[in-house]
Amino acid sequence: xxxxxxxxxxxxxxxxxxxxxxxxxxxxxxxxxxxxxxxxxxxxxxxxxxxxxxxxxxxxxxxxxxxxxxxxxxxxxxxxxxxxxxxxxxxxxxxxxxxxxxxxxxxxxxxxxxxxxxxxxxxxxxxxxxxxxxxxxxxxxxxxxxxxxxxxxxxxxxxxxxxxxxxxxxxxxxxxxxxxxxxxxxxxx
Amino acid sequence: xxxxxxxxxxxxxxxxxxxxxxxxxxxxxxxxxxxxxxxxxxxxxxxxxxxxxxxxxxxxxxxxxxxxxxxxxxxxxxxxxxxxxxxxxxxxxxxxxxxxxxxxxxxxxxxxxxxxxxxxxxxxxxxxxxxxxxxxxxxxxxxxxxxxxxxxxxxxxxxxxxxxxxxxxxxxxxxxxxxxxxxxxxxxx
Numbered sequence: 462x463x464x465x466x467x468x469x470x471x472x473x474x475x476x477x478x479x480x481x482x483x484x485x486x487x488x489x490x491x492x493x494x495x496x497x498x499x500x501x502x503x504x505x506x507x508x509x510x511x512x513x514x515x516x517x518x519x520x521x522x523x524x525x526x527x528x529x530x531x532x533x534x535x536x537x538x539x540x541x542x543x544x545x546x547x548x549x550x551x552x553x554x555x556x557x558x559x560x561x562x563x564x565x566x567x568x569x570x571x572x573x574x575x576x577x578x579x580x581x582x583x584x585x586x587x588x589x590x591x592x593x594x595x596x597x598x599x600x601x602x603x604x605x606x607x608x609x610x611x612x613x614x615x616x617x618x619x620x621x622x623x624x625x626x627x628x629x630x631x632x633x634x635x636x637x638x639x640x641x642x643x644x645x646x647x648x649x650x
Numbered sequence: 651x652x653x654x655x656x657x658x659x660x661x662x663x664x665x666x667x668x669x670x671x672x673x674x675x676x677x678x679x680x681x682x683x684x685x686x687x688x689x690x691x692x693x694x695x696x697x698x699x700x701x702x703x704x705x706x707x708x709x710x711x712x713x714x715x716x717x718x719x720x721x722x723x724x725x726x727x728x729x730x731x732x733x734x735x736x737x738x739x740x741x742x743x744x745x746x747x748x749x750x751x752x753x754x755x756x757x758x759x760x761x762x763x764x765x766x767x768x769x770x771x772x773x774x775x776x777x778x779x780x781x782x783x784x785x786x787x788x789x790x791x792x793x794x795x796x797x798x799x800x801x802x803x804x805x806x807x808x809x810x811x812x813x814x815x816x817x818x819x820x821x822x823x824x825x826x827x828x829x830x831x832x833x834x835x836x837x838x839x
Binding site for chain 2: 484
């Protein structure tokens with residue numbers, strides 16, 4: 462594993478349910494340590510465009526050729542705008558790692574999808590792709606991998622994690638996303 | 651000099667002259683290396699509120715008590731909204747370091763102020779405060795200091811500079827400010 466690999470970390474901005482869209486922030490980090498670029502796009506709240514937004518963020522970036530992996534905070538952006546890690550991997554040729562601090566409660570998610578969305582089956586199918594792994598690096602995080610095996614994914618998560626449990630590209634995308642929207646960032650790490 | 655000192659780095663977002671205001675981004679970094687927080691505020695384009703915006707950014711932040719120094723990209727934010735380093739130092743009790751990559755052409759600035767502003771004398775007086783220092787760390791930058799002596803200011807600039815010439819808090823504030831506004835950051839470092 463090259464220590465200087467470029468990782469794209471993505472998180473969404475906080476929003477209220479009156480909003481139609483919310484911003485998503487991407488950070489390009491070398492070796493998960495040195496910030497090289499900041500990207501911004503948007504997704505529809507509870508829409509279906511999160512995967513395409515990530516794919517286009519990669520394809521339109523001048524960092525595209527250097528990126529080696531995508532890390533996303535959570536399994537959806539902008540509410541229930543579910544992320545299809547398999548599709549993103551197939552279209553960008555970059556492995557995808559999703560990271561959550563809490564173990565997603567799949568029963569609750571399924572109930573919410575059924576209650577709110579006519580296309581709940583499609584969303585559920587997307588959200589159920591991949592296996593949820595419990596990763597302990599001092600703290601525990603929950604992670605899915607697409608286009609990369611468990612051993613390599615863990616290696617990347619480890620090299621990108623400086624303090625606490627959250628890999629830097631996701632921690633920093635989160636600080637920027639909340640800070641820019643709210644005026645001051647709120648850490649969860 | 652404590653290596654882990656908290657530095658607030660500030661830069662403005664790009665704008666067009668049709669805009670009335672533009673965003674300013676503050677980043678809180680420990681030792682100029684580890685990002686701890688992101689702050690956002692705004693200033694009037696060509697207004698007179700830049701110093702107060704910085705003072706309030708500091709005072710309203712939950713990082714206020716930990717900050718030890720303020721670094722600003724340039725001698726004005728949002729066009730000719732000039733920064734009064736002396737005032738900021740007096741009101742926040744934090745030393746201020748301004749950093750520019752190019753040596754400001756004071757003659758051109760004076761001409762522009764005279765041409766565009768009734769209050770050009772006041773703006774010029776503010777912008778002329780402090781002595782411009784040429785600092786060579788491999789590359790050259792131009793810097794003014796308020797509330798701190800040259801030796802200590804250089805020490806802080808050095809410890810906060812990882813690659814190239816620009817201290818990390820300013821480099822990262824710049825990446826965020828341009829990336830969020832334009833969709834992708836434009837590096838000058």
